[in-house]
Amino acid sequence: MSARLLRVEADGGSRGNPGPAGYGALVKDAATGEVLAEVAESIGRATNNVAEYRGLLAGLRAAAEIDPSARVEVRMDSKLVVEQMSGRWQVKHADMRRLAEEARAVLPADRVDYGWIPRAQNSHADRLANEAMDAAAAGRPWQRSTGGPAAAAGPAPAGPAAPAGSAPAAGEPLELVLVRHASTPLTEQRRLSGRHGEDPELSEAGREEARRVARCAEVRGADVVVSSTLRRCRQTAEVIAEHVGAPVLLDPQWDETDFGDWDGCTTAEVVRRWPAEFAAWSADPAVAPPGGEPLVAVERRVRDAASALRARWAGKRVVLVTHGDPLRALLRECLGCGAGAQRRIRVDPGSRTLLRLHGDGSSEVVAVNRV
Structure with a gap:
């Protein structure tokens, strides 16, 4: 053998x-x-x-x-x-x-x-x-992401479990409420803000946006709030979770794209300082910003994370607080759109996009960019 x-x-x-x-x-x-x-x-x-x-x-x-x-x-x-x-x-x-x-x-x-x-x-x-x-x-030990395999170094942290006695019924879809994080000072200035950049807090307007999301009908009855590890998502998720009485589960697979050297710049500044690199990045999802992450890598981690959510929370309602690029990548996956549609999908700060993810891999888009 x-x-x-x-x-x-x-x-x-x-x-x-x-x-x-x-x-x-x-x-x-x-x-x-x-x-x-x-x-x-x-x-x-x-x-x-x-x-x-x-x-x-x-x-x-x-x-x-x-x-x-x-x-x-x-x-x-x-x-x-x-x-x-x-x-x-x-x-x-x-x-x-x-x-x-x-x-x-x-x-x-x-x-x-x-x-x-x-x-x-x-x-x-x-x-x-x-x-x-x-x-x-952040001053904490590494923990594997949602739904991953057991780490070779030892047992995985438990994370929030599904409610007792509530094993998912076969065939029931996951109701996923995608929330783009609320506004930050960089959001308001239309500056790129990636996973390894400044990590800004919510602005005063952003805190009000988060409270408005927490009161909306779509998040009512959520079983869990899953969030990117970045501060603006965590703060948005915490406001929602407190209002609906659900636990928060952090997952770095939902963090924003790493924009590398472009972090903190406006699109106009990027075009002026890196014209060739910006043109290549705009045309090819496998091209990364200088020192950053290509869209294909974001798509891959989003696909893995969505599959884990689908398997763990079938039949439940999950609020997922994430960023523009991961949100658009998942929406494109559900719609069967190519990478060329990535920058043409509008998702405003504090908006909600509603999906149903079925166990057989199919999905439904119920609403996009509700504010």
């Missing part, structure tokens, strides 16, 4: 290079694509390359714990790590040389294959690394 084949996807990052750093890795069954483990950790101050090696090491160890006799294919978007671990490039940096030696000791070399993938195809591991860095910045 041939050995089982596992796939490790790993990534690491540093905000400052060197700066606050973290890694993320996952292990999949290569035959089915099932995610078997997720690991992530903040590692303090380090470089991008060291963080990437730490992600590789964690992924290999997780794979070895799952099946020490397995063959493993490692896929990373770090050309440096892939070429060095494949033996084609020398490892000159002392810290990376030590980590490379540790990685080679986890499994026999003839059972590990290394390959490079584009960054957009490594978004799951990238998300885990950013979750770990975000958690550290």
